Amino acid sequence: MQLIKNWKKDLPASLVVFFVALPLCLGIALASGAPLFSGLIAGIIGGIVVGAISKSPIGVSGPAAGLTAIVLTAITDLGGYEIFLVAVVLAGVLQIIMGILKAGVIGYYFPSSVIKGMLCAIGIIIFFKQIPLALGMTGEMESDRFSIGEFHESISYSVILISIVSLGILLLWDNVLAKKNNFFKLVPGPLVAVVVGIIIYVVFGNSGQLELTQSQLVNVPIPTDFDSFISNFTLPDFSGLTNKAVYVTALTIAIVASLETLLCVEATDKLDPLKRQTPTSFELIAQGVGNSLSGLIGGLPLTQVIVRSSANVMSGGVSKLSTILHGALLLLSVILIPRILNLIPLAVLASVLLIIGYKLANPKRFVEMWKLGKEQFVPFIVTVVAIVVFDLLVGIIAGLVVGIIVLLLKSYTNSHQMLIKEYMGEKNLYHMNLAEEVTFVNRGSIVKELDGLPNNSYLELDFRRNRILDYDILEYLDEFSVKAKNNNINIKLISEKGTIDNPNSFREFFGHKIFKMGH
Incomplete structure (x- = not known):
């Protein structure tokens, strides 16, 4: 019952994620040099299986664009897709082991600024990659400095019309209608845009008034019967276990996929309005199960993906029900309505991604x-x-x-604070407060400060706030004490252990094996 508690928000969000994931699954498979259906398999498993196992409330998994180069190269180098699938299965096993060993903590050591930068960069990439689709551009320009005529020939005004209508619906739905009536919150704008896009294509495309090529429409495989549907699945060739390159590929996929997942988890948790924290090590286990299963039935490797996850958050998704439903919708769509899916203009999906990209990379x-x-x-x-x-x-x-x-x-610059004191008629009294933690990194600033002291001065070194002191610093202070005697600089050491004038050895005073100070 807890899973379906927020179904009114999760159902509309799942529809949005479905329409975002569908073209991405196909596009990533195409870019990876793999069968198109392999992208859909990874999307379905990422939604249903990983979504059910994972403890990430709003993260969505599927085939990742960041792995396309690795997959494309590996399929060629290993000599076939069936052998590559063995590497995917092994990569999943490695991820499970990493999760058991609590390797997920690595994700906590990435600065917030890097995570936010990743989100903005992905938003920029998403936004600009949709522009050709939104303009219906086909083919490549003959030169970097193309003419207006070349540009005119490369775009489709029919596609631009659909893009404008779709963007208008999405902006009106999100910024005006959804704020006026709860009905518009329940029915997602992207679904309306997709339905309108199909209607425009069916009505005007059949009459010849709207010119769209097959490459400007969604293209999913159409099974004619159960056997043709099953034939889209590919089994791994386990004879590849004798190939050392398979293990190298598996390790590469496991590391890259795990890193991408951990970063996505951090980014998604930051987007979560409820600020829930995902257990990262357990997420690696969930991803490992998903990858092993995906490899066993012919799917691409998968990760948690920021594009789908951010679409889920921005569409109002609250629990992992939306993730599971989006996977179920992918499965049902390729079985029941592939012909209808193939009527969707890519310009509509590009418009949805333009909005998502802008939100991620908001100025x-x-x-x-x-x-x-x-x-x-x-x-x-x-x-x-x-x-x-x-x-x-x-x-x-x-x-x-x-x-x-x-x-x-x-x-x-934060290792110490140097104060110049003036009392008892002495004008050359210096007081240095050492920070709570002083390491070899701070050695340069301390050397610069102490080497600049004038002859015939007095120095108080105050260690009372210090708790961690590197051996490198103690070693330098011993060297400085020799120099201080030669320059007539008197040193007073102040610490919780006591006070001493002109110590012979700082290392002996603190104990040369003691680097943590205090009580």
Whole structure:
């Protein structure tokens, strides 16, 4: 009963996710060089199986665009799709093992700025990739600087009309109608846009007034009977277990898919209005089960996917019922109504994704990150640019590296506080308060500060707030104490252990094996 508690919100959301997932499943399979039906298998398993097992309330799993390059290369290198499926099964097993070993905690170590940058970058990519579909563009331009005539020939005004009508419905539904009547909240705008798109195509397409090619429509396999439906499933060739390359591919898929899933979990939890936290290690187990099953029946590898998950959140999804229902709708649609699905203009689906992409990469997010300061904005913008220019993994790694550098620079300057005191007629009395944690990263700033002290001065080194002190710092202070005697600099060491003037050895005072200080 708990699962169906929020069905009024989850059902409309599942329809939106279904219409978003359908073309993505087919498109990712096509880009991966795999059978088209393999993308649908992964989408169905990601919805029904992973959705049922996972404890993520709003995350949606399916074939991931971030794995297309790996899949495309692996199918060729391994010598066939059936052998590649063995790697998918093994990758799932590895993910289950990773989950049991609690490897999901890795996801907690990615900065918030990198996660937000990933969301914005994916939004930008989604938005701009839909523009050709929304314009009905076919073929490639002959040059980077194409003429107006070439542009005119490459677009379809029939598709543009459908795109305009679809965007109008979606914007009107979301910004006006849904705020005036609960009926418009129950019936999702994307469903209305899809129905209107089909009607426009059926009415005007058959009369010849609307020109759409087959490539501008959804294209799913149409089974004629049970046997033809079953023939779309592919079994793995387990003779590939003797091939070392299969294990390398499996390890690669497991690592990349797990990383993408963990980042998506973090991002989706941030989008969740209820701010629920997904147990990440258990999510790896759920993904592992899904991947192993997908590989066993001919499906692509899957991950939790931010496009579907964000569509779920932004459409009002509350529980994993919407995820499971979207998988069930994918299954029923390819069995019962494939011919109707093939009447949907891609321009309608592109319009739905344009809205989602804009919401993810809303310009307000960039302004918000700028206002938070350089420590947040720099890793954020580096992540955005790197993902858009290169790919998801490169962008995440770049953002993480920059985030670590920013953290180190901040830590470099936060190791201590130097005060200049003036009393008893002495003008060269310096008091340095050491921070709670001082590591080798802070050595440079401390060296710069102490090496700049004038001769014949007095220095108080206050360790009373310090709790963690690296051996590297103690070693340098011993070196500095020698220099201090030569320059007539008097040192007073102040700590919770006591006070001592001109210590012979800081390491002996604190204990050369003691790096954690305090009580």
